[in-house]
Amino acid sequence: MRPENEAELAARIRAAQQPVSIAGGGTRHLPGEGLGTRLDMTAIQGITLYEPEALTLVVRTGTPLAGVEKLLADEGQMLGFEPGRAAASTIGGVFAANSSGPRRIQLGAARDALIGVRFVDGSGNMISNGGRVMKNVTGYDLVKLMAGSRGRLGALTEVSLRTTPIPRASCTLVLGALDAVAALPALMAALASPLDLSGAAWAPHLGAILRIEGLPHSVDLRAQMLKSRLSPFGDAEILDHDPWPALRDQQKEAGHDRWQVYCRPSAAAGILESLPVPEFIDWGGALIQFCLPGNQLPNLPRFSGYAQRVSGASAARIPAHDPVVQRLEAGLRQKFDPRGIFAGGE
Numbered sequence: 001m002r003p004e005n006e007a008e009l010a011a012r013i014r015a016a017q018q019p020v021s022i023a024g025g026g027t028r029h030l031p032g033e034g035l036g037t038r039l040d041m042t043a044i045q046g047i048t049l050y051e052p053e054a055l056t057l058v059v060r061t062g063t064p065l066a067g068v069e070k071l072l073a074d075e076g077q078m079l080g081f082e083p084g085r086a087a088a089s090t091i092g093g094v095f096a097a098n099s100s101g102p103r104r105i106q107l108g109a110a111r112d113a114l115i116g117v118r119f120v121d122g123s124g125n126m127i128s129n130g131g132r133v134m135k136n137v138t139g140y141d142l143v144k145l146m147a148g149s150r151g152r153l154g155a156l157t158e159v160s161l162r163t164t165p166i167p168r169a170s171c172t173l174v175l176g177a178l179d180a181v182a183a184l185p186a187l188m189a190a191l192a193s194p195l196d197l198s199g200a201a202w203a204p205h206l207g208a209i210l211r212i213e214g215l216p217h218s219v220d221l222r223a224q225m226l227k228s229r230l231s232p233f234g235d236a237e238i239l240d241h242d243p244w245p246a247l248r249d250q251q252k253e254a255g256h257d258r259w260q261v262y263c264r265p266s267a268a269a270g271i272l273e274s275l276p277v278p279e280f281i282d283w284g285g286a287l288i289q290f291c292l293p294g295n296q297l298p299n300l301p302r303f304s305g306y307a308q309r310v311s312g313a314s315a316a317r318i319p320a321h322d323p324v325v326q327r328l329e330a331g332l333r334q335k336f337d338p339r340g341i342f343a344g345g346e
Contacts, residue, residue, distance in 0.1 A: 002040040006118065006126060006157045009044065013155065014124030019343040022151035024062055025088030028097040030308070032315030033150065036343065041092055044157055052077060055163045058116070061092025061156045072163055080107040080164030085249050092156045098148030101248045102199040102211070105191065105283050107164060111147030116160030119146060121153070122337025130160060145332070152329075153336040167213035171223045172199070172243060173236040176207040180281060181272050183208035186233040187284045188265055193229055195222045202281040203247055208233070211244065247280055256291035257312030259298060263288070263305035274299055 001020070003009040013020070019036035026034060045062035052075040059068060065083065068091050072078050082101030083094045093099075095117075100109040107113075116130030119142075129142035146156060175186055183202040190210050191200050199211030210230075212222045227236045258279075261271055265285035272278065272288065275298060280289040292298060300307055300318055309316040321329070333342075 001037060002043050004043045006044065006120065009039075009041075009155060009157065010120045010124045010126050012039070013120055013122065013341060016341050020341055022096070022155045022342065024090030024093040024096075025064075025086065026093075027086035027089045028093045028099060030150075030310055030315060031312050039155065041155065041157075042090060045090075047071065048158060049160075050075075052163075055165075056115075056160065057163050058158065058160045059091055060158050061090060061095070063091050065089040065091050065094060073166070076166050077163040078166050079110075079113065080162075081110045081113055082244075082248065083110060085245075091159065095147050095159055095161075096150055096156060102201055102244055102282055105200060106196065106198040109147075111144050113162045113164075114143050114147050114159060115162055116158075117143050117146050117156060118158040119154035119156045122339055122341045126157075127154070152333060152342050154342070167198075167219075169216040169219040170198075170211065170213045170242070171219050172239045173210045173212075173223060173226060173230070174206050174208065174239055175230060175234045175236050177234050178202070178207045180204075180278055181269050182233075183281070184265065184269050184272075184285045186230055187281075189229065189233070190226060191284045193226070195226050195229075197226075199244060200282075200284040201247065202278075203243070204277060204279070206243060209243060209247075210236070247282075250280065257294055257296070258289065258291055258310050259307055260310050261288040261290075261300070261305065261307045262286065263303050267303045267305065270301055271303055274301055 001012050003012055020039040021034050021036045022039050022041060023034060024041050042062040045060050047059050049058040050071065065085065069079065080103060082103040083099040084101060095110055095114060098110045118128045120126055146153060178186060180202055186208045187200045190197055195212060197210055198213045199209065201209045203209060210226060212219050212226065223238065230236045263271060263286060268285035268288060275290050278288050278290040295313060297316060298307060307318045
């Protein structure tokens, strides 16, 4: 099914007798998602409103992410939460997955940029919540609820969001001699400083990676201050290229499943002891990406957070959902999708 507009989408959902799976480009599905009849959202696209001076964009969710980013770049703006890119990705998929990259530590996740939504629920009702300014959210905050809901509560048709000016200058420092565990104290020391970092990560071929952005003079000054602050961990060098897009958009190793661990940075060192060398660590240690042979489960210690298989043959999450969270989710789904039409999103 490929509805051409919101009204047709609502009619198709009302008429559906079997579970459907909401999809744009299909680039952000987790294992086990995308089941049932595909409800293709890519025809519901286009820019509804763009006010660069107000840093506000309203866009239909089937619009390609690449087109949105080009439109913003032409005006010197960007999506501040820095979502991962894939050729077929849509802006709706970005918010349905709450996709957020390295700049999350500075500007927040995708949901923090979202200020309004339109969607169709499981009964075929067209619902609007929020608005075009940050203070316009009243009552139940469905805006934040829909971000990251992965098509389980409704089919997003339009999003209103806050854009961000592209920084005038950027500088990336690396501590190349640090392995993953040794890099964690350096990342946390940098984030604890008042230097306003927009990236704090680690990669096997680079070491600890730290990014500062802003006005040119400010960036130069803060980079020198950061080098001094990091001196106990080694001599930080300034990279002559931008490594962040490749790190954010890296692809899965063939024949392996990719996992992500979401945890407190203070717990990351203990978790790393039980894992193979990670592919990438982001958010100062709060996100750990690693690969395992197909269908193998990691042997993780107890920690506050969870691990999610993000690519592979089958779904897996460790530990399983908290019973309280499960009850809350079940209540929300009963409210927004009483017929279980969106079960194909699981």
